[in-house]
Amino acid sequence: MNILVIGGGGREHALVWKIAQSPRTTHIYCAPGNPGIGQLAQCVDIAVDDIERLADFAADKNVDLTVVGPELPLTEGIVDAFRERGMRIFGPSRAAAELEGSKSYCKMIMEKYHIPTASHRTFRDAAEARRYVESKGAPIVVKASGLAAGKGVTVAFSVDEALEAITSIMEDKVFGNSGDEVVIEDYLAGEEASFLAFCDGKTAVPMVASQDHKQVNEGDTGPNTGGMGAYSPAPILTAELQQRALDEIMQPMVDAMAQEGRPFVGILYGGLMIDGSDIKVLEFNVRFGDPEAQPVLMRLQTDLVDIMEACIDGKLQQQAIQWSDDAAVCVVMASGGYPGSYQKGHHIEGLQLAGAVENVVVFHAGTTWQDGNVVNAGGRVLGVTARHSSLQRAIENAYCAVDCIYWQDAYVRRDIGAKGVARMERQAE
Known part of the structure; x- marks a missing residue:
């Protein structure tokens, strides 16, 4: 199969990395891609929201499946445009993607279908x-x-x-x-977790739980970012809570969207707040999280192409999905100053050395080529991701690889996954 992945960040590098492992994959294109993705796929200089050019490219190259990474093209209707031209594409329609495109719409749906969330006003x-x-x-x-x-x-x-x-x-x-428009809602106490599911319009099949680190500084302090690191499993989501999240939140939302005439096909991402036995939804996203995709996909054992095809065809219940028991952790390396202003164009050294660390993949997020060198080109630059049977060892391996990499003013949080290790130790007592 010829496969086109849309996007150029760490999530898309992880998608390309996983899709490249499928025996069904013949050739991968990625638009626009990045230097890391370029080692596995042919990068194409088309913006993620240039829907007409992307569709023309897919038609010209006989692309059998298109996979959409970021939310922007989804909310702008890329799935509808491809389907109208008879092309297979994985992701929700524009109408279904409004769950992320409008927080006020998402809140309205949760209220209407009694999906637990914070009370709010728009x-x-x-x-x-x-x-x-x-x-x-x-x-x-x-x-x-x-x-x-x-x-x-x-x-x-x-x-x-x-x-x-x-x-x-x-x-x-x-x-x-x-x-x-702003949504103002009650503050929810507790701890956040990310719960993602594959969906085919009728059924939600959960992935392994993960936990993101939103704030820029250690101890979950400082301004919110796109995510400074993530790990899986997330011990705060016990097996019992995961089942409740599926039964009370994820499947009800898939049912609600079907009821609304907006069947949801793709990745449904529930940002959850856990407070003891209480679960509430902070927000829904309509695509893989970034950086959650990196550790979650590292644990996926089933062919991702098979899963995506089953979703498109409405046959997800017939698709077995298996996960590794290993833990995985992604540590984001960012440009100094992020999420505020930062300097671009600094030469990144040590990528090969970092990639040689056992069970580590360095996913590129905000990188580009400049004068023959890989340089930082965004706020979040790399997602250094490690897998091990022990979460603590996965964390150690990730930071071992992080310490191989250098560029001017690089910034990294040093506590990614620590709360998960602490919780596992408490649960073991």
Whole structure:
């Protein structure tokens, strides 16, 4: 099969890496790709949201399956455009992708179908939003309703902080039109976990649980990012809680979208807040998480191409899916200054040395070629991912590889996975 992967980040590198292992794969294209992806696929210089050019390319190259990585083309209708031309593509329709494209829509659906989430209000007027915050007090959560690359959420522990977030989102337009509307919701205590499922429009089949590290600094402090690292399994999601998450959240959402005439095919990602036995949804995404995709796909043993085809054909229940018992951890190496401003173009050294560490894959996220060298070209630059039977050893191997890599002002959190190890130790007592 000729396969086209759309995207150029760490998630897409992980997808290409996994798809390349399929005996059904003949040739992989990736648009636009990156230097790491270029070792496994033919990179094509087409932007992820240039839907017409992507469809023309897929038709010209006789692409048998297109796999969409990022949320932007999904919310802009790439799946509909490909299907209209009779081409097979993995991902939700534009209507189904509104679950991520509009937080206010997602909240409405959860409310309508009694899927547990924080109580909320939606505002299109900044003055009204401010009055609501002042009446509710803090802590409180302010979210840009539209897409914001994982950075549109402010967990405000003071009223002033919440008011600043409203000004920044709605008036300063730091996220552009995504901030035309804000969702303000009650603060939920607990610990976050990521629960992803393959979906075929009727059935949700869960993946192994994972946990992201959103804040930029150790101890989960500092501003939100797209994710500074992730690990799997996530011991906070016990087998019992995973079953409840499937029965009370993931499958009900698939049923709800079918009921709404928007059948959901693709990856459904539930961002969950766990507080003891209480589970609530923070948000839904409509694609693999990044960096969750890296450790989760490293644990997947079944052919990913087979799973995606089963989803497209509505035959997911007939597809067995197996996972490794090993743990996997992804440590994100970022440009200094991220998620604020940062400098690009620094030469990255040590990639080959890092890749030689046992059971480690260095997934490229924000890299490019410059004068024959791989240089940093984004905020999140690399996802150094390791697998081992022990979570602690997987973490050690990942950081061993991290320490092989250098570029000017590189930044990395040093506590990725630590909370998982601590929880496993407590559960073992």
